[in-house]
Amino acid sequence: MNPIQLIFKTYQNLAQCIQTHVSHPPSSSTDSLSNHHRPLFSSTTSSGDQSLIEFPQEKNLIKVQFAKPVSKEELGRSTWTFLHTLAAQFPDRPTRQQNKDVKELMAILSRLYPCKECADHFKEVLSANPVQAGSQSEFSQWLCHVHNVVNRSLGKLVFPCQRVDARWGKLECRERACDLEGSSTEYRNR
Numbered sequence: 001m002n003p004i005q006l007i008f009k010t011y012q013n014l015a016q017c018i019q020t021h022v023s024h025p026p027s028s029s030t031d032s033l034s035n036h037h038r039p040l041f042s043s044t045t046s047s048g049d050q051s052l053i054e055f056p057q058e059k060n061l062i063k064v065q066f067a068k069p070v071s072k073e074e075l076g077r078s079t080w081t082f083l084h085t086l087a088a089q090f091p092d093r094p095t096r097q098q099n100k101d102v103k104e105l106m107a108i109l110s111r112l113y114p115c116k117e118c119a120d121h122f123k124e125v126l127s128a129n130p131v132q133a134g135s136q137s138e139f140s141q142w143l144c145h146v147h148n149v150v151n152r153s154l155g156k157l158v159f160p161c162q163r164v165d166a167r168w169g170k171l172e173c174r175e176r177a178c179d180l181e182g183s184s185t186e187y188r189n190r
């Protein structure tokens, strides 16, 4: 192959590669659709927040939910669920590392929470209410308190913190496999 042919061939390969990626974007390793099952073409029809993608090879219709913007409220509810569940599972006698980690987590949240106004406000809340995580109950009470500070600033009702254990339980997990304490001695020794 002479140099001109070589350049032409390389260009052809590149163009083919781009075309393939545009029509079938690469999937992550967790994507359950193998290349064999990818649609040759896709037709989408909106029905509420769901759309249908047709797989002509299999004469099947598979419902695929497309991303839509998450509201500040949804994000807030999910984040509080994560935080209160973390507090419910926090060890009664945390290691120094666990204590440090939870403080760092809150500091990171106050910098990276994907709602700038909320993150800035939470930074102020944290500086007025430093994290207390000497035990499970101390951490869950502290979290309940700071959640109430946010509630108040939004004109919401204050939650009775003596009921926090009734509202937020541990993650449903067989044989306490999700417990921080039992599950990782390595972590405990750090």
Ligand SMILES: Cc1cc2nc3c(=O)[nH]c(=O)nc-3n(C[C@H](O)[C@H](O)[C@H](O)COP(=O)(O)OP(=O)(O)OC[C@H]3O[C@@H](n4cnc5c(N)ncnc54)[C@H](O)[C@@H]3O)c2cc1C
Residues within 6 Å of the ligand: 072, 073, 074, 075, 076, 077, 078, 079, 080, 084, 109, 113, 117, 118, 119, 121, 122, 143, 144, 145, 146, 147, 148, 150, 151, 154, 156, 158, 159, 164, 167
């Ligand atoms: C760190 C952080 C900062 C935020 N800052 C802002 C902000 O500045 N501006 C803004 O508009 N939104 C903010 N949000 C979102 C806001 O707090 C709410 O999540 C959102 O308004 C939805 O409120 P909600 O009424 O559904 O209940 P949420 O406040 O999301 O609470 C979820 C559930 O937790 C329970 N709960 C309520 N209070 C407590 C408590 N004190 N202790 C334990 N459980 C409780 C209730 O059962 C409630 O249904 C923030 C969220 C987070 C996580």
